[in-house]
Amino acid sequence: MLRGIKLHFIKMSTTIFYFTGTGNCLYVARNLANELGDARLVNIASVIDKNIDLSGQRIGLVYPVYMFGMPLIVSKFIKKLKAGKDKYFFAVATYGGKACNTLKQNAREFAAFGLKLSAGFLIKMPGNYTPLYGAINEKSQNRLFEESHDKIKNIARIVSSEQTARIETDSFLVAGLFSLIYKLGSGKIPAMDKGFWPDEKCNSCGICVKVCPVNNVELASGKPKWLGRCQQCMACLQWCPQEAIQYGKNTAYRKRYHHPEIKLEDLMHNNI
Numbered sequence: 001m002l003r004g005i006k007l008h009f010i011k012m013s014t015t016i017f018y019f020t021g022t023g024n025c026l027y028v029a030r031n032l033a034n035e036l037g038d039a040r041l042v043n044i045a046s047v048i049d050k051n052i053d054l055s056g057q058r059i060g061l062v063y064p065v066y067m068f069g070m071p072l073i074v075s076k077f078i079k080k081l082k083a084g085k086d087k088y089f090f091a092v093a094t095y096g097g098k099a100c101n102t103l104k105q106n107a108r109e110f111a112a113f114g115l116k117l118s119a120g121f122l123i124k125m126p127g128n129y130t131p132l133y134g135a136i137n138e139k140s141q142n143r144l145f146e147e148s149h150d151k152i153k154n155i156a157r158i159v160s161s162e163q164t165a166r167i168e169t170d171s172f173l174v175a176g177l178f179s180l181i182y183k184l185g186s187g188k189i190p191a192m193d194k195g196f197w198p199d200e201k202c203n204s205c206g207i208c209v210k211v212c213p214v215n216n217v218e219l220a221s222g223k224p225k226w227l228g229r230c231q232q233c234m235a236c237l238q239w240c241p242q243e244a245i246q247y248g249k250n251t252a253y254r255k256r257y258h259h260p261e262i263k264l265e266d267l268m269h270n271n272i
Helices: 024-036 072-081 102-111 138-160 172-195 207-211 235-239 264-270
Strands: 014-018 039-043 058-064 088-095 117-124 196-198 217-220 223-226 245-247
Touching: 014 024, 024 039, 024 058, 024 088, 024 138, 058 072, 072 102, 072 172, 088 102, 088 138, 102 117, 117 138, 172 196, 196 223, 207 217, 207 235, 207 264, 235 245, 235 264
Parallel strands: 014 039, 014 058, 058 088, 088 117
Antiparallel strands: 196 245, 217 223
């Protein structure tokens, strides 16, 4: 028994649930938590099939834009938040190309469970979708990182005072056009892992298995095999140290990307 010692437990006022594949959203979530000073981080992939703790007054989501909309795992996760109707909810979506109506989609899905998205923010980050393009140069990456710092500080100011703010979106024309692609194509995302394949550089290290946030990769006869529940996060491709994982016919010579301040161990430790 401890005598003469008072134990103080700090109750975190903000919980930030994040989903990340190549580190952009973990980077944003960490920096936002540091700015808020009273926040805890929870990886959505690690709790998607578990009961979640909704203690604290403010609940945030940080996730990337995939196929011009919300990642399927984040959409699935939202129903777990319905017990928190008295909370202040906010969301941050990172994007490399077009953000479209992603945050408005988030707001609609919240509303279906009686929740209100009080603020929604977009942060442009380097893209990671190697099937379509290679990584931008480091100078351009660093410019986006610097711009994100100011945006994160502003988000922290709004969230800490629980302000209602505009749900950010692309222009009406862009949002409408690309949101249609999401509506038509998002249901096909899990099976899109059929495009992945290992080339001759694969040394059976198993990092692709460990880094996948949804346990969609296994080794079969020493080579990665995808299991049909993909999120298209590109973690397997981007974190492969041999650059041995390809997608389709055109990725072999494209520059890879994962956030330079996020370590492989950060993802392997926090995934399922």
